[in-house]
Amino acid sequence: MTIDEIYKKEEISVRSYHVCKYNDFNSISDLTKYYDKTKTFEKLRNCGRKSNEELIDLCNKYQRKQIEKPEVGIININDPKNILLNLTRVQREVINSFIFVNTQSLTVRSKNAISLHLKNNLKFKNFTEKILLSENFDVKNIKNIGAKCIPELEIYISIIKDFILEVSQTKDEKYLIALKNKFFIHRTFSIPLIPVEILESDSIFSFTNFLLDQNAFFDKVQTLIVKKALKIYHNQDEITLDDISNMVDLSKERVRQIRKICLEEFIDKLVFVQNFNDDLFQKYGIDIASNYLEIDTDVIEKINSSNKTHFSKEFITYILSAYLDNQFSLIGNFEDVLQPSYFNSRYRHNWNNLYLIKQGIALEFDFIGFANDIRERINDRIVESYSFNFKSYLSKFLTNNNIDVLDLIFPICEKITSDEFQLYLDLDENLNFKRNTNRQAHEYVYEALEQLGKPSKVKEIFEKVIELHPNYETEEAKIRVAMKRKDGFVPIGRNSVFGLKKWENELENFKGGTIREIVEEFLIQFSEPKHISEITEHVLKYRPKSNQYSILQNLKLDESGSYVFFIGSNIGITSKKYESDLKKISEVNKTDKKTWEERFEMLQNFIAIEKRLPFSNGVPENEIKLYRWLNIQKSKQNKGKLDKYKEVKINCLIEGSPSINGRRRLFSSEKYEELFSFVSINRRLPSANKNCEENLYKFFYKQRKLYDANELDSKEEIKFIEVAK
Template sequence: MTIDEIYRNDELSVRSYNVCKYNELNSVNDLHQYFLKHKSFNKLRNCGRRSNDEIIEIYKKYKYSVEIVESNEIKPLKLENVIGELSRVQREVVNSFILVNVGALSVRSKNGIARYLDDNFKINNWCSKIFMNDNFILRNIENIGAKSIEELDFFINSIKDFIYEVSSLKDEKQILTLKNKYLIQKTFSTSDIPSEILEADSIFQLTDFLLINNLLFNYNQTKIVQMSFKFYLDSQMHSIENVALELDLSRERVRQIRKESVNELFQKLTFIKNFNDDLLKNYSLDVSEKIIRIKDDTVERVNLRSNTNFSKEFISCILSVYLNDEFDLVGNIEDLLQTKLFTSRNRHNWNNFYIIHKDLKNVDFVSLSNDISSRLNDRIEETYSFSFKSYLSKFITDSEELIEHIDSLLPIAETIINEEFNLYLDIDDNIVFKKNTSKQAYEYAFEALEILGVASKVEDIKAKILEIYPHYETDEAKVRVSMKRKDGFVPVGRASVFGLKKWESELNDFKGGTIRSITNEFLEKFDEPKHISEIAEYVLKFRPDTNEKSIYYNLRMEESSSFIFFKKSYVGLNNKEYSEEFEVLQESDKRDRNSWEDRYQDLLEFLDLENRLPFSANVPDEEIGLYRWLNVQKGKIKSKKLSSEKEQLVNGVFEKFPQINGRRRINSEEKYNELLNFIELHKRLPSANREDEYKLYQFFYNQRKLHNMNELDKNEKKYFMKVASFF
């Protein structure tokens, strides 16, 4: 061992190195000869007390690399003798050193030496094929050029030097520390490694050190995984928006880095496989089992011994990497480690990770869990069961042997269904799927309407339900959302009044729907338009509380323009062609409404019809006119130009119908309550493909866009997260 090599290994200070070089002490042999003669180095020029102590320590450390013969001639110990006397742990250290450094070679050098050694890099093979082989010449290795010869020559000498260094250490703890230090330094290019990390040999303590010091990932990646993944027991899971704001990155860039980090996590953690953590002794984990379960007491033991604060999920990930040669990890990272707003609809959402032996790799536990999840989420009208062994055999692929030994698989599969679904086999080892349907919400409303016997308001239907079933928990929103046409209900107008579809065929004076739908049905029967008085006569049979004028105004306000209006108060359908004798009513023919009282009356009819204030865009011209007229009145009130009587009437309108954010065009709190009741009833979000759910779907779609743009107010955010919590 030369003084230069010792200095390059950071084992000698600059001052002590200069002392040795100045006094021509260039190797351990030189140190040995000088020490035998003088018993210290303090007589050397420029050598102080500290340098003397340091050089003596170096001499003592490496004096085993030379042997002393009677003639006082110093000869290097033969390498093969040194290798032959290495302990098992020392050999492991040398083998680790070789493997790590082989990875640092250039591709050409690595391929050349790998072919020569038949891909066997263990120290015994090096000894027989290189160190003890008198015929070994580097340049004779196939495809090795001048640059590779220089690189491999340095590499081979570094292995020799390292063998001498390791052989000089007799304390196993020192050897372990050296191994850990070298592995970490060479892999992560860091020399600032606490002694407790080097000496502990704990894969958890090491992982924590690598994470905290940005050695597994760069700074941004580390921050993102720490804010987005459940690595620690006290992890605060942040949304992409919050992470992006914290790091001053775009949401898309954060999403990309998070995805990359998940993909790289397990590959980066493979480094811990170089360490030797005694799982049974340190954490009471028996790796002889076919399934390793990480329970709360295991988490406590791991964190206490390693001085960490890891979550159960992350401990499972670390162990699965450490045991990857024999075990696989079953479970979904997105479900268990990542920030997640919504659950997946088409697969099982996992509650735990499971570390399962590779002997069971032909058992598809994921498909088994997906199938059970699908069964439990379906409506089960009657309880049913079947043999769990037979059921489990359907998820065993390409292995007759496993099916023959299915009895040994049963406890493992049973563990998963117990913890994931809270399902337990019966005494005959049957898996039981219990009836999950009770009386549906709409059935309560149907029964209440049958008893009431007439179309009724939601509040009256709810009251009747509670009268019949006083312990049933419901409210008006839940009752309203349960009454769908497909379940036999029909709305009557737009005032939250409902009846039963069957009444339309049973009663002469009952018809569901709105005034517009009744009018549409009436006009479909004729090939010519009808006077409003004829239309009113038909409509009044079913809606006796209205009048001809209100019906005409109602039709004029129709947004989809289903109706066409002719002079002399005739009305037809836009999808029909009529005789030219009926002259279409033009904009200029409309009655000029200059009377304040007429416009106020039109406003009252609109409010009664729509139950909201008029909008200013994407609505019929009549509604826009009412919107403008109402705004003019607001201006007159501010400027004190409206009489106190009229001001009182206008203010009464605003008190009854508070203004809502025009851009959203809905009362978000009311719609959120409707959405929450829908989700509670159907266990899913509304669908865009179902006509009766489309408006609710569109509402949540718009709210999600506003959430992504961070434009929801405080109350809306509270409701949005309440919806998200369902999934």
């Protein structure tokens, strides 16, 4: 027999018919062959639980017919056995509902007795086999039955038998569906009058809407609170609990409690929809064979227009989660989604949507942990943008380490990422997290140095920063401090020149630090001292403007005692031990080598005479040396390397020094003598670009500025004119 013939005889539903046609089952033979092999139809596309049961019953029915080979003739409709074999799925469901309703209406003792006899299986097939077809059945023989129960059960069985006969003679599917639904709703909600169009629709959405309006789930006040406080309807205005409390004449707290209780109970009350057979694919295009059910705008419109409802996306998803509870898991927090978001949890992700995901996949992946992790990443302080491969990231949340499901999970997680967090994958399937903090000073400086591409003075760096970011408010001092406080920058000597640390690996002949640091790094590589010429050759790679004499004097002036000098112009470092035959210079002829106490006394005398601390430029060389020595002591103090008694003496001297008011005056007499001497020997003025002439040039330059401004006294003016000739 063909499937078309079976459908015309109304032995299968429209949905089961479509399942057969979609999977190329054109005859009962095709169907039974598949069933004999797999023992189920659940794996077929769009085949739900009820269609599976219906097709199995159909196979069993025709297999029995084939075995029994009944004679062709008129079936005795009054024979329960023949009725059992010829009933359609809808007829069976109607009878099952009727048996259940009538059983529940029995007295407690009768109900317990019949339930025990049927072993709590009130299905039509079991009822027929144990009661109607059993030759030995007698009501009086039922266990635990009393004399008063016998008449009640006899009437009960007679009513069911008559009803079975009536149903078996009716093939109108709409009528049968309405009859089944009527018994079911009456059994569950005790609603006597139900519109025919509702009964015949078999729609989970129509029934839910009807029952809401009938206050079937909750009482009148609770229903009003549910409708107003939850996102039940599309484009529903959000109403505060204060407004609702005024409507129902209850306190705001009581309204909140009722809302919470109803929301917790709602999903259990919606489980009733599992008793219906709504063809989701045929009606709305919802493919329950897919791994994820996407409820988009088109689906919502189809559901609401065909059922004359006005449900929201959130509530439709919620209803479907109850209907498909045995196939799909609801991912997301329904309290977050169905309630207005007045308050958000601080310790987890607050969901914006609900997601229906196949149970098999939901068991393989921690969707909640995945969402919480992304939330934490977004809320963390991101000082630098970063990204990672999305699929690799998802593997962290596999519950059973089954990497084969990653391809199935990927599009679902991508959907969650975009809908919940507005994050989107790039073309390489990477997930990007952008910086969410303001740029700091050192980052502006770093960018400026990269643009300059070479070691630069603080002033040049400052100007580049302003050029790149005109609206950024800063100053040279902040630029200098930023480079000193943060890694990634290196000073070049002591002239306020800085470069990037990475350039030491990227640029040829580039090294940060002072000349002493370069020399120390060079010497530490060797087990013997090195001649000053070798040291100079190494230093000139990085400081080409220096010279051998300057380097040697620089090392001799080091007060940390890091260097040791040997006969023959060899130099080593004190941290290494050298061969005993090397002879140290016992008294190194260091320029102006003095003890700490002598230096302190010189500083003390200077302050007493000049009434100020020493300056760093435009002054005699001896004053510059005092300035440098004082700065070294301050640096040691900041690093905790200065002895306590020295620290006290320095601080007392500085604190006792008079403050300087007015324009800073240059101590010019000695400087002019030095300038006269230089001009007479070199027959030219000092140059700013030549070593050892910078300070003298600065002095002359400042004197010229003062001369142009008529700020020199008479003696200084005469000396300046004489030099300038």
